[in-house]
Amino acid sequence: MAAETLLVRGGTVVTMDPERRVLRPGYVYVEDGRIADVGTDGRGVKADKVVDALGGVIMPGLICGHTHLYGMALRGAALKIRKPTDFLQNLQRIWWPLDEVLTNEDAYATALAAAMEFALSGTTTFADTYSAPPRPEGSLDSIAAAVNEVGIRGVISFEATERRSVEEGRRGLEENIRFLKKGGEGRVRGMISLHASFTISDELIGRGVEAAEKFSCPITIHVAEGPNDQYHNIERYGVRSVERLRMAGLLSGRAVLAHCVHLTLDEVDILSGTGAHVAHNPMSNMLNAVGVMPLKHMMAKGVNVCLGNDGYVFDMFENMRSCFLLHRLSGRDPAAIQPQTVVEMATVNAAKAYGLHDLGSLEVGKRADIIVVRPEVYATPFSGSVYGYIVNGLKGGDVRTVVVDGEVVMENRRLTRLDVEEASSKVRKTIERLWERLGESPAEAVEPLSLQR
Ligand SMILES: [Zn+2]
Incomplete structure (x- = not known):
């Protein structure tokens, strides 16, 4: 279950708020699934659970x-x-x-x-x-x-x-x-x-x-x-x-x-x-x-x-x-x-x-959907163009922690609610059966330019 309070700190916070503030270093503090505070540093802040971004990027999911x-x-x-x-x-x-x-x-x-x-x-x-x-x-x-x-x-x-x-x-x-x-x-x-x-x-x-x-x-x-x-x-x-x-x-x-x-x-x-x-x-x-x-x-x-x-x-x-x-x-x-x-x-x-007004940015009052991203080869700092770094230098595999609604659903590359290997093998069996059913496709069986009324 979600910790009552959660602190994500120790990284560059890319808030995506209306001013597009970037906090170096910054923290995001979460209470009952919502962001209760966003600020710089965060060393004095206490919480039930603390996620250390290890110098990486803290950004909205x-x-x-x-x-x-x-x-x-x-x-x-x-x-x-x-x-x-x-x-x-x-x-x-x-x-x-x-x-x-x-x-x-x-x-x-x-x-x-x-x-x-x-x-x-x-x-x-x-x-x-x-x-x-x-x-x-x-x-x-x-x-x-x-x-x-x-x-x-x-x-x-x-x-x-x-x-x-x-x-x-x-x-x-x-x-x-x-x-x-x-x-x-x-x-x-x-x-x-x-x-x-x-x-x-x-x-x-x-x-x-x-x-x-x-x-x-x-x-x-x-x-x-x-x-x-x-x-x-x-x-x-x-x-x-x-x-x-x-x-x-x-x-x-x-x-x-x-x-x-x-x-x-x-x-x-x-x-x-x-x-x-x-x-x-x-x-x-x-x-x-x-x-x-x-x-x-x-x-x-x-x-x-x-x-x-x-x-x-x-x-x-x-x-x-x-x-x-x-x-x-x-x-x-x-x-x-x-x-x-x-x-x-x-x-x-x-x-x-999609009218998801309480998602998309790290702002007080919004739902706490937060990711921590840090490349394995952390060779250049996030002190320069952080957006350029995100777009040119990061990949999904660099995401370390994922928080949804204040709950950590992925921590250190492991999903917390289910076992990926087990779930994947269950999926593969279903997909194999589906592929067998696919067989040969009746190409162009449907004429899409005439709506059949
Ligand atoms: Zn589509």
């Missing part, structure tokens, strides 16, 4: 703004498929055949593995979208159970899609509503998720928005990850994706749009006036070769952009670094993005996107 925990099932999978040549084929040949066969046992196993990886690499909160159109019922309970075993936080959802039938879309949305009605589970909360505008109708968007308002929760959707999203909306609705979503009533401060790669600057303008947030997934975008989203324009227009992994690499330090490098390279501009901006995307911006 990272927040992954868009993930698919079940993406863990694809790691190392040898798929018997024709190789995709564009984004849509990625969905048709890889992701959709996978989500056709997923069971709640798979949802649990992949969530357990992903949550362990998140915890071990300093991510304390994530926003997840799960997909298994034939079997939505109860899946969110399975995911929540796994995440609570590890002890991190999740905002989870079932991805409603009408790619095959309106009925499957209804059942998907219903699973979100069921989980929201029960108020989540432990450290896990619910939200609404719709797949993408080329697989959902305006009616489903309307019902999703209504539910998000009723439960005061976020609503998320994939937008213009590939160009086909735009083709679909232009052909069917006569407008581009962002305009269609605006007309359907989706764009508000509750909405988190994943990707937004193929947006025109006009669409960025529309977005900026709506308060909708964007989840950027640079590593996934590179993996799927879909392109580079207009990050600089979005930020110039004041769009709140957070960082996600899209179910690919679960170490958010790697995702931060990739974001940093991608925009410098693609803009051929070494000043395209600053390290501090990237750290903001994985902390305060993500908290804002």
Whole structure:
């Protein structure tokens, strides 16, 4: 159980507070799961439990703004498929055949593995979208159970899609509503998720928005990850994706749009006036070769952009670094993005996107989600550019201690609530069975450009 009081001291505190204060050395003092004091030095402060950062960085737990925990099932999978040549084929040949066969046992196993990886690499909160159109019922309970075993936080959802039938879309949305009605589970909360505008109708968007308002929760959707999203909306609705979503009533401060790669600057303008947030997934975008989203324009227009992994690499330090490098390279501009901006995307911006107002920074009154990061070869001090150090010089494996809600869930690289070896071997057995079921994928069995009504 959580110690009543906890002191994390002996390192550089990167608060991510509104002034972006960095305290060298600093401390964070926690009472009953909330931050009660943040200051410099801290040698005179007493607490039930003391975590010594040994000169490392003390910062807010990272927040992954868009993930698919079940993406863990694809790691190392040898798929018997024709190789995709564009984004849509990625969905048709890889992701959709996978989500056709997923069971709640798979949802649990992949969530357990992903949550362990998140915890071990300093991510304390994530926003997840799960997909298994034939079997939505109860899946969110399975995911929540796994995440609570590890002890991190999740905002989870079932991805409603009408790619095959309106009925499957209804059942998907219903699973979100069921989980929201029960108020989540432990450290896990619910939200609404719709797949993408080329697989959902305006009616489903309307019902999703209504539910998000009723439960005061976020609503998320994939937008213009590939160009086909735009083709679909232009052909069917006569407008581009962002305009269609605006007309359907989706764009508000509750909405988190994943990707937004193929947006025109006009669409960025529309977005900026709506308060909708964007989840950027640079590593996934590179993996799927879909392109580079207009990050600089979005930020110039004041769009709140957070960082996600899209179910690919679960170490958010790697995702931060990739974001940093991608925009410098693609803009051929070494000043395209600053390290501090990237750290903001994985902390305060993500908290804002999901309405998690008491997370994302180390400030008095906020929930105590804290990580201590110290590289094994601690050869250069943190007295210089700490954001540059975080983005260029740290990795998930350097995270030593993870605190969630004042409870130490990882200490000296060991998870405190469960045995990683034991849990991993349980997951592997489930994944082996899942891979056997995958078999040969019926490629392009679904025609996503025509909503089947
Ligand atoms: Zn995604």
